[in-house]
Amino acid sequence: MLVAHADLARFVAQVLVAHGMAAPDAAIVADALVWANLRGKDGHGVVRLPRYVELIQVGDLDPGARPEIALETAAMFVLDAKRAAGAVAMTRAVDDACRRAKAGGACFGLVRETTHVGAIGRFAYQAAETGCAVLMAATGPPFMAYHGTTVPSLSTSPLAIGVPGDAEPVVLDLATSVASIGRIRQMLASGRSLPDGWALVDEGTDAGGTGSRIVPLPMAGAKGAGLSLMFELLTSVLGGAPILSTHLGPEHRTRHLQNAFVLALDVAAFRTASGFRHDVGELTAIIKALPVREGFDEVRLPGEGSAAVERLRRQKGIPLLPSTWEALRSLGAAHSVDLPRI
């Protein structure tokens, strides 16, 4: 089932507006979810909309929240997101961080108390398109097992690094798990089985069933686990909004919450932007032309695979699983929002 991306975004925004979100914010969230689908990151795409609505209904996501700067110095700020949608808070944080970087060379922004950040690469593109190099990460509730443990104890903390490029930005976007929980869910929903080492799956349950307990494992074992733990310390704990210790500690509070940080560097403060872009183009061309190892089709640059998917999906439409389509249909019907055209 193929849906045009613009019409899908229109639908998502209308559903969010029907749940009390202001139209400009709804457009930002819709755009971020559909962008994930366009880039082939379907686990962070519109499949999340029912969950966003649920978060609004239980009061964990405030559709009317207006994020505010809680703290700032010459080189950093803390954005209190007040439980705004992740895309709204991140768009604002990247905007602020890049504006401040243009003034002072660099800026570190902390985003406190937001909700599902989604495909973090989106915000790295946003920064790189303004001429900033950027490094950002997000943390959230524990889904992934810390290295050597059996229980969900770490966020699958996504990380993105982006720079302006010769033609377009070069953006690396990854989860600190072997695969993101979204991708794992999407794989199971589409009936595929998980490769070895991706997750712990409770024995006696069907890995494809929705009731089975799936615990993603960190990439590179102790390294991925360490990165995720340090991101929690650098964001949630530094911002005074700990997530893991409230979930795992004696309080055992499990309310949905995410935090993030954004480091923005104004390329032009370091060297001429054109010289930088030229050198990025030169290096990526060199990497792209390296001899290909047996078993690989080509050498792929960060974001290159997703860019190819995006070109295709912008033209042909976004494929949706029947289960996702059904969920969207229910949301549309509940609020008389016209379904996107197939």
Added chain:
Amino acid sequence: MLVAHADLARFVAQVLVAHGMAAPDAAIVADALVWANLRGKDGHGVVRLPRYVELIQVGDLDPGARPEIALETAAMFVLDAKRAAGAVAMTRAVDDACRRAKAGGACFGLVRETTHVGAIGRFAYQAAETGCAVLMAATGPPFMAYHGTTVPSLSTSPLAIGVPGDAEPVVLDLATSVASIGRIRQMLASGRSLPDGWALVDEGTDAGGTGSRIVPLPMAGAKGAGLSLMFELLTSVLGGAPILSTHLGPEHRTRHLQNAFVLALDVAAFRTASGFRHDVGELTAIIKALPVREGFDEVRLPGEGSAAVERLRRQKGIPLLPSTWEALRSLGAAHSVDLPRI
């Protein structure tokens, strides 16, 4: 063969002074190399001293270099290391970054044109001990294969993240390869064989032989490769001192060079330092007490294994391989420097 760490550092410093390094700088480098040995990171330890001497002799490491701030704004600086020893440049950069972070909340420092940075965790401890949270990475000559290629095309870029902790700092220190080139070399030198997926080894050569061509592989495949590439863009290319493209491009210049970045955040600018330290202690205690997975002895925090090795080696001494001892003996003999006591 066990050597006391203080006497080993005395020896290393004297050898460096004999090669023209000022005593305070030689003490910094000696301390960094011996620290790596103390922490069990022997591949970055005194085994590197002969190479440092060689770098001085061919003019790639300037023992008399005085790093200088080449560029600065309110929130960032570029330190031109002028081919100083990596430990000298990094110590200075962390010092500057933390001092500026204390004034402005956060500071991003770029270190341009230094040499072997070594065990990067050392400098994260330095920052955390002053009350700063820190994130840093370094790049250097290509040793590791980009994902899907057969040739050395990426640095094994080390990365460190550190924060002040309840009792002592929590520091994560990793290479973006499955294992650092130092550790791989050390394993081969000690006659052990490499686990699968750690490196490409030329067929027809003995993996343990010194003549075999070893190309380390990135951790988590495309993810580790992407991180290393992005670190080159964020440090070398942003600083105008590209390494990979000069090595791999048509110029094919292969002079030793490293670059690095340091992001320092003054914890006290975000919240009370005591509150932060308390919460770090709370979370690490929770993680440490999680149920242990089959096949693991215990849950280990970042730096915990190395800290245990350090306690032991401070007391019992640092074990050196016969090949390392022989190399040190030659260096000592050439300059009438007394060998460390065994």
